[in-house]
Amino acid sequence: MAQRTWDAVERARAEAGARAAERRRALLARLTEAIRDAADPASVAQAAAALLGGALRVDRAGYGTVDHEAETLTIERDWTAPGVESLAGSHRFRDYGTFVEDLKRGAVVTVGDVERDPRTADQGAALIARAARSFINVPVVEGGRLVAMFFLNDAAPRQWSPEDLALVREFAERTRTATERLRGVTALARSEERLRLALATAGNIGVWDYDVPGARIVADATLAGIYGLDPERAAAGLPVGEVAARLHPDDRSRGVAELRALLAQPHGTPTASEYRVLDGDGRVRWVSVRARRHDDASGRPLRLLGVVVDITERRAAEERQWLLMREVDHRSKNALAVVQATLRLTRAGDLPGFVRAVEGRVGALARAQTLLAEDRWAGADLRALLEGELAPFLSRGAARVTLSGDRVALPAGAAQPLAMAVHELATNAVKYGALSAPGGHVAITWSLRDGTLRLAWTETGGPPLAAPPARRGFGSRVLEGTVTSQLGGTVEQDWRPEGLACTIAFPLIRPRAAVPPIRA
Structure with missing residues (x-):
C-alpha cells in the first residue's frame, strides 16, 4: 500500500x-x-x-x-x-x-x-x-x-x-x-537618416555598392543623376560595364585599371581617384570616386562600397585659377618689359623731370592693374579706365575733358596697353597740346562695331600747330608700339592747327594660343 x-x-x-x-x-x-x-x-x-x-x-x-x-x-x-x-x-x-x-x-x-x-x-x-x-x-x-x-x-x-x-x-x-x-x-536607422539628410543637403554626393561576384553596381538617385543613368534601374542594380561606359573615353581605361588594382589589394584597402564622366546629355562632369574593398570569410573580394562626389564646379574653379595665374604671369612680364623700356628711353632735362615722366607712365600701368584686379582679371570698363587716367581734368569746374560712348568691357589683355596709350596722349596734351592752355579741351569718343573698338581723341583750344612735330619722341613710340604690337590695331594722328586728332582702332578679341586643359 x-x-x-x-x-x-x-x-x-x-x-x-x-x-x-x-x-x-x-x-x-x-x-x-x-x-x-x-x-x-x-x-x-x-x-x-x-x-x-x-x-x-x-x-x-x-x-x-x-x-x-x-x-x-x-x-x-x-x-x-x-x-x-x-x-x-x-x-x-x-x-x-x-x-x-x-x-x-x-x-x-x-x-x-x-x-x-x-x-x-x-x-x-x-x-x-x-x-x-x-x-x-x-x-x-x-x-x-x-x-x-x-x-x-x-x-x-x-x-x-x-x-x-x-x-x-x-x-x-x-x-x-x-x-x-x-x-x-533604431540607432542604425537614425544614422542612415542623418546620412541621407547630409547627402541630400550636400546635393552632389552619390553612394554606390559594387557586388563583385555579380558584377553589378547598386547606386542611389544622386549618382544616377551625375552619370545620366535611370534612377530606378540604378537602385535595382546595373551591370558594371554600363556604368563604366559613362566614363570619358580618355579616362575609361584608367578607371578600369584602377578598379582591377583595388580588387587585387588587401581587405579594407581604400582608393580615391578623379575622373570625367558623360551625363545623359553628353556633358562632361568631373567626379571624385572613393571606395573601400570588403572580402568574404575566405578572403575573396565581396563588395566595394563607395561614394561619388560631383566636383565639376571645383575643377572649373581650379581651371579658372590656373588661367588667371597664367594671365597674371603674362601681364606682369609685359608690365615689367614696359617699365624697362620706360626707364631706358625716357628723356628729360633734369632728374626731377625724369622722375615725373617715369612715375606717370608706371602709374598708368598701376591704375590699369588695379582695375583688372578689382574684376579678377576678367577685364576692365573702358570709361573707368579713361576716368582714372584723366581724373584731374574731369573734376575741376568746367570739365577740360569730355567722355562719350557706350559701355565697353575691355579684355584683360587690352586694358594695360590702352592705359599706356591714353597716358601718353594725356601727357603730350598737358605739355604741348590742349591741356597746356587755360581754354583747351579734349573730347574723347568711342564706338564698338563688328568687334573693333574705335577711340577718337580730339584736342581743341590749345597752342596753334603750324606743323607736325619735327621729331618722334618716346611718347609717340610708346603710343604706336602698344597699339600696333600689343593690341594688334592702328594709330592715325592728324596734327591740325587747332590741335591733335588721334584715332585708335583695334579688335577687342584677338586669337590666342589654345590653353591646354587640366589633366587628371
Missing part, C-alpha cells in the same frame, strides 16, 4: 512538472511573438512585463536600464495590476534599501517581506505604499557592470519559488537581448 501511495505521489509530481514546463514553454513562445511584433525597446519591456506579471499574478512587473555609477534605474513603461500605480521614471536604488551592491555583483535579490528583510526594513513603509511588500530583482550584468534589471512587485508578503526565479531570469535575458537589438536597429 505504501509503495502504491508513493508511486501515485511521484506520478502527480511528474504530471505537475510537465504541466509547469508546458506553461513555461507556452509563455516563452508568447514572449517571442510579442518581442517580434514590438516596434521599440519600451514596447518590448512592457510586453514582457505584462506577460510575466499576468502569469505570476503579481501587482507590478517591469524592466529598466541601470546607470552603474549613479546607481539609478530608469523605467520607460511597466505593467501594473488594476489600481496599482506605475513606477515609470528614474529611481535611486538606495531610496529603497541596501541591496544595490548585491545587484552589482550579479546576485538576484528576493525579498519575501520588506518589513522583515534587513536590507529593506528601514524603507519598508515606503515600499509597502508603492505595492512592493515583496519583490524579485533580477540583474543583467555585462562586462562587470550592472546595465539592466527585471523586477516583480507584490503588495502582499510572498515566498518566491525557484521556478519563479528561473522564469524571471529567462525573461530578463530575452528582454535585454531584444531591447538592445531594437536599440541597435
Whole structure:
C-alpha cells in the first residue's frame, strides 16, 4: 500500500512538472511573438512585463536600464495590476534599501517581506505604499557592470519559488537581448537618416555598392543623376560595364585599371581617384570616386562600397585659377618689359623731370592693374579706365575733358596697353597740346562695331600747330608700339592747327594660343 501511495505521489509530481514546463514553454513562445511584433525597446519591456506579471499574478512587473555609477534605474513603461500605480521614471536604488551592491555583483535579490528583510526594513513603509511588500530583482550584468534589471512587485508578503526565479531570469535575458537589438536597429536607422539628410543637403554626393561576384553596381538617385543613368534601374542594380561606359573615353581605361588594382589589394584597402564622366546629355562632369574593398570569410573580394562626389564646379574653379595665374604671369612680364623700356628711353632735362615722366607712365600701368584686379582679371570698363587716367581734368569746374560712348568691357589683355596709350596722349596734351592752355579741351569718343573698338581723341583750344612735330619722341613710340604690337590695331594722328586728332582702332578679341586643359 505504501509503495502504491508513493508511486501515485511521484506520478502527480511528474504530471505537475510537465504541466509547469508546458506553461513555461507556452509563455516563452508568447514572449517571442510579442518581442517580434514590438516596434521599440519600451514596447518590448512592457510586453514582457505584462506577460510575466499576468502569469505570476503579481501587482507590478517591469524592466529598466541601470546607470552603474549613479546607481539609478530608469523605467520607460511597466505593467501594473488594476489600481496599482506605475513606477515609470528614474529611481535611486538606495531610496529603497541596501541591496544595490548585491545587484552589482550579479546576485538576484528576493525579498519575501520588506518589513522583515534587513536590507529593506528601514524603507519598508515606503515600499509597502508603492505595492512592493515583496519583490524579485533580477540583474543583467555585462562586462562587470550592472546595465539592466527585471523586477516583480507584490503588495502582499510572498515566498518566491525557484521556478519563479528561473522564469524571471529567462525573461530578463530575452528582454535585454531584444531591447538592445531594437536599440541597435533604431540607432542604425537614425544614422542612415542623418546620412541621407547630409547627402541630400550636400546635393552632389552619390553612394554606390559594387557586388563583385555579380558584377553589378547598386547606386542611389544622386549618382544616377551625375552619370545620366535611370534612377530606378540604378537602385535595382546595373551591370558594371554600363556604368563604366559613362566614363570619358580618355579616362575609361584608367578607371578600369584602377578598379582591377583595388580588387587585387588587401581587405579594407581604400582608393580615391578623379575622373570625367558623360551625363545623359553628353556633358562632361568631373567626379571624385572613393571606395573601400570588403572580402568574404575566405578572403575573396565581396563588395566595394563607395561614394561619388560631383566636383565639376571645383575643377572649373581650379581651371579658372590656373588661367588667371597664367594671365597674371603674362601681364606682369609685359608690365615689367614696359617699365624697362620706360626707364631706358625716357628723356628729360633734369632728374626731377625724369622722375615725373617715369612715375606717370608706371602709374598708368598701376591704375590699369588695379582695375583688372578689382574684376579678377576678367577685364576692365573702358570709361573707368579713361576716368582714372584723366581724373584731374574731369573734376575741376568746367570739365577740360569730355567722355562719350557706350559701355565697353575691355579684355584683360587690352586694358594695360590702352592705359599706356591714353597716358601718353594725356601727357603730350598737358605739355604741348590742349591741356597746356587755360581754354583747351579734349573730347574723347568711342564706338564698338563688328568687334573693333574705335577711340577718337580730339584736342581743341590749345597752342596753334603750324606743323607736325619735327621729331618722334618716346611718347609717340610708346603710343604706336602698344597699339600696333600689343593690341594688334592702328594709330592715325592728324596734327591740325587747332590741335591733335588721334584715332585708335583695334579688335577687342584677338586669337590666342589654345590653353591646354587640366589633366587628371
